[in-house]
Amino acid sequence: MEKNVGGFDRVWRLVGGTLLVVIGAAALVGAVAVGPVVAAVMVVVGAVFFATGVLQRCIINRLLDLDTYRSDRTETTHSNEESTERPS
Template sequence: MEKNVGGFDRVWRLVGGALLVVIGAAALVGAVAIGPVLAGVMVVLGAVFFVTGVLQRCVINRLLGLDTYRGDRTETTHTDEASMERPS
């Protein structure tokens, strides 16, 4: 799968994902009172966001046709050698 996460989308996933994991983990140890189910969901979602930001690949973006990655993509073009040798 090609990279499809970049720019602000990637930064949001890295920062937001890390924050969700930290807050969810704090709730699981009792430092924040939000409930264990919500804390577990926050940890899992945060980890998914963070990993998709690091890998720059997201299945949901691919299914929706979204692409925020603007990196160096080299497109391979196949040129027929015989057509290059023909005079114009």
């Protein structure tokens, strides 16, 4: 599967996933007043978000035909093309 997570989408997954895992783990330990089922779900969902951010691949994005990674590459390629066309 090709990379399809990039830019703000990737940053949001990394930060949000980390927060969910930390809050869920704190809830499982008893530091936060949330039920154990909700805490476990938060840990799992956070881990999935974090993993998709690190790997830059998301099966749901693929099924929905979303590709935030390509927009990053297109902008970079476009700026490189402009710089090679200008005379020095």
